[in-house]
Amino acid sequence: MHDARNIDDKCIVTPYAFGVSDEILGTPLASPLKRALAISIDMLLVGLLTHVNSIVLAAVTAAVLVRVGGKLRRRHRFPLLRKLLVGMAGVLLFVAILGVIESYKQELQLPTDAQNLTNSSEQIQQAGLTLATMVKATQTQASIQSGSCQPPLICWQTFVDQVMDVKAVASVPEEQQAAVKDAILEATKQTLEPQKRQQLSVYIDQAFAESKGANSSSQSKAGASDSVPSGFSLQEPVIISPFKSESPAQSQSNSLIAWFKGILSDLGLGFGWAALYFTVFGAWWNGQSPGKKLMGIRIVKLDASPMNLWESFGRYGGYGAGLATGLLGFLQLFWDSNRQAIQDKIAETLVIDLRKSHSDMKSAYKRKASG
Known part of the structure; x- marks a missing residue:
């Protein structure tokens, strides 16, 4: 019988997409509490990052794209994608430099210009008040x-x-x-x-x-x-x-709407930092974000292969799907047999607990499977 991996050409139905690697069978799963604490820590860190200037976000994103392009060049893969990533990095770097120059020019703005602007704004304000x-x-x-x-x-x-x-x-x-x-x-x-x-x-x-x-x-x-x-x-x-x-x-309804609008206005920058945060840590930190590392849990793929940037970004997109389902996509980890939330279903991943005894759990699984 041929290995499904060798015939998985995406033209016929194969069991590979639905299989779980023997390497992770019997591995203990992370509890919903640990996952909730980990994501809370991560969202707190993302919230702190939203206070960083967007120029820094553009510069960091450009550096990530350059690194990804370098990896593709060394592997001689996807030359067109590599050029696209390098081009995007160049644009972001240009935007970051332009932003720095603009900020510097504003600091050196002539007092007369500032005074003229102040006078104009006062006149407009006075007309509005009247x-x-x-x-x-x-x-x-x-x-x-x-x-x-x-x-x-x-x-x-x-x-x-x-x-x-x-x-x-x-x-x-x-x-x-x-x-x-x-x-x-x-x-x-x-x-x-x-x-x-x-x-x-x-x-x-x-x-x-x-x-x-x-x-x-x-x-x-x-x-x-x-x-x-x-x-x-x-x-x-x-x-x-x-x-x-x-x-x-x-009045209470209006205040809630204003509060919600304030959150949405922050999400523009927050979305960028969150996407970069979860994508980079998921792919380059062996499936662990800072929150998951503190809680001793890790994301693994069903086939036990390392998760790349694109797959990590796809899993982050699953958070949006969870919100779109009214949080039901997140809550399904309570009844799913492998505790897969919607982002895990999308990315074909599991979240395992590194602090539980893997050998004992695997032995128990093998005994149960053989019996």
Whole structure:
């Protein structure tokens, strides 16, 4: 009977793809706990690498591609692929050098250019703040007219407090504070009587003074209370704020979405480091990443042959498949007979435990197989 390896030309069905090498039969498998601890350590290290500049990632990737191309050249294999890898390495190295030069130029940027840029950004910021303030004022006016925010004076004072919470608005230069106040008072003409508009004007002045540290918080609130007619109180007024329309559940949902978006924005660089991390360690560290080495476990192929870079990268791609299945691809190691998760199925690998007695386990396996 011929060895399946000799006739495996990928044209006919052979048992080789489904076989397990006698060399690893009876080898103890890594427990799910050890695998979970190992991947947790690895993800922590990848998370630390994401804080490294992307220029370093490009340079390291270029070095890896150059090394792979060198191995292919020594073995006289895949000349076209070797040229492609060397070309990619050259591009990445060029990008890394360009990034270093660009960073150096930014450090040496002339002060005048920096000042011009700062002035332009301040003008844009001021225009944006003015527009945002007017939009909020329009919302407040609509809430008062619809009766959902009462009394009007308290509503406008609440509006002023919310506007002053914006650091950029609170720090408006004194020569521009009058323009801001006039714009706010102009928006109140339809909802406030002249006397109450005067009281709001005093309140705005005190809000600016408080933001500058001219008066203490207690003095500012005391002066504001004096400007409000009797019968009204600034202590927790019962109003419907035009800026608090979201329910607590919606606010929590939005915060979760923002948190998730933040993670996704980091994954761009994180994906690159993770791919490089798991691919290089899996192929060049004998199937062990730092996390797996600490836990005493190792990745092995079913045929017991060494894993190359492409196979290691394919196994890393299996992590994406595990996420796409809602983690079910990872959880299948709990019921799979050889504790293969989806990445192991894809790459035809197993994860073994190096700290258990292999000889005893193999002897027990042989006795069970022969019996």
